[in-house]
Ligand SMILES: [Zn+2]
């Protein structure tokens with residue numbers, strides 16, 4: 448009897464390892480080709496990173512070096528309620544990676560990322576939120592709602608002056624997962640960390656529904672955030688530097704399209720990157736599934752061409768073109784006002800779009816999971832919208 452229950456337990460463990468192992472292998476990274484664009488330069492970065500100036504474990508130098516080693520072009524630091532990273536003169540290039548400073552501000556309705564300004568700002572009194580949003584804007588920045596559906600949900604979407612939101616937030620990704628997904632990630636993390644983390648990413652339906660709702664009446668930008676701390680507090684001032692900055696930088700990225708190439712001059716380059724983010728000339732990538740360098744999404748007719756974040760008048764010969772850089776195994780979905788307008792199971796696609804509307808693109812990686820190798824569409828790239836009037 449005891450032998451039987453022991454062999455049943457053994458069998459269950461073997462089955463768990465087999466099923467989750469095959470599934471985790473499916474969540475691995477694939478190679479992506481990067482076609483040349485003649486109109487824009489493409490750069491990738493980590494948005495929403497904490498340093499020792501708030502509750503992160505790394506100095507700006509540590510973070511900059513890890514970013515350069517991870518082949519990131521920029522890091523957007525957002526420490527809680529401080530811009531000390533900038534005040535201490537820490538902004539600038541560390542090798543090939545540019546560290547830029549913004550701020551994560553506590554408000555009465557949730558957390559806001561102030562991006563594109565290095566001036567410390569805070570909410571003044573319980574009714575001070577509209578004033579804060581104005582101040583962020585008048586200091587040249589934008590207000591992006593952090594983890595809108597995560598640890599601390601955003602409370603007031605009716606507010607004027609919100610200019611963006613996080614569609615991916617690494618810190619939120621693992622909070623909504625089932626025990627099964629957790630066990631799988633935990634068991635496989637030491638062996639295949641990237642794939643284990645990928646398995647925790649869910650299609651961000653709530654954030655995307657909110658993005659579509661906001662985009663219907665105003666310009667709005669979406670970013671992917673790592674919300675990286677590289678710090679799990681233990682006791683006293685002890686902590687575990689986990690998950691490392693490097694892990695997070697290779698999991699989720701925000702890509703930007705700049706008007707001109709970066710030059711290595713930090714003030715100049717900071718301006719270019721901030722401007723691309725503010726204009727929504729950017730897209731969010733689950734980097735763990737493959738790099739996003741090859742992605743493009745443009746609208747064109749005989750008179751004009753616009754990319755993400757832009758707007759144009761819809762023409763009868765209008766079409767959007769999407770490239771992913773992937774070789775195969777992807778699904779391109781064109782969304783119009785939050786509804787699927789067209790889709791294509793190919794690495795590149797062109798769709799005719801003659802009617803006004805808010806268009807954006809979602810790209811999924813098609814993977815096969817046990818049992819029965821069922822096909823699953825894993826979210827990979829989320830574009831910012833193009834507005835057709
Ligand atoms: Zn936060």
Ligand SMILES: [Zn+2]
Pocket residue numbers: 495497551674
């Ligand atoms: Zn944060």
